[in-house]
Amino acid sequence: MLGILLLAAGLRLFGSQDAPPGIEHDEVANWLIDRSILAGRHAVYFTQAYGHEAGYHYLQAASVALFGDHPLSLRLPTIFLSLIGLAVSYALARALFGERVALIQAGSLAVLFWPLFYARLGLRALSLPAVAGLAAWFFWRGVVNARGRIGRDAVLAGLLAGLAMYTYMAA
Numbered sequence: 001m002l003g004i005l006l007l008a009a010g011l012r013l014f015g016s017q018d019a020p021p022g023i024e025h026d027e028v029a030n031w032l033i034d035r036s037i038l039a040g041r042h043a044v045y046f047t048q049a050y051g052h053e054a055g056y057h058y059l060q061a062a063s064v065a066l067f068g069d070h071p072l073s074l075r076l077p078t079i080f081l082s083l084i085g086l087a088v089s090y091a092l093a094r095a096l097f098g099e100r101v102a103l104i105q106a107g108s109l110a111v112l113f114w115p116l117f118y119a120r121l122g123l124r125a126l127s128l129p130a131v132a133g134l135a136a137w138f139f140w141r142g143v144v145n146a147r148g149r150i151g152r153d154a155v156l157a158g159l160l161a162g163l164a165m166y167t168y169m170a171a
Helices: 004-015 025-037 055-066 072-097 099-111 113-119 123-143 152-164
Strands: none
Touching: 004 072, 004 099, 004 113, 025 055, 025 072, 055 072, 055 123, 072 099, 072 113, 072 123, 099 113, 113 123, 123 152
């Protein structure tokens, strides 16, 4: 699995400022929202660009503040979240279907066109699979470990499911 994650990271990071070429118009809209956050405008929901949930934008604004005001800073949070989503989907698939199935699906997510393409754009869509995947994984752990009581895993699953609402509209 470590090899798959390293391959996925390399494919997502190598040349991420050049491919896809330029900066996409939705990335520009995100950039403007992020700049407004850094200028002191804070919200739970931003009405610009047909409306955006705030969770991803705070992460993206932190990336811009830490690494500078350029396209790679916009794309790093998505790259990071895509790797978290890949690792979480592996863990969930392994728990539900076994090691072999989990490795096949993780390898597929690492190299297939659409997961790779969207991981290389600074858009909030990939924050949902990462956060909702974590919620599903903790939910499954809570079910398996419940023994007739609500445990820490179930509470974390509920918190993450609620947090998923602040990642992307499809939540």
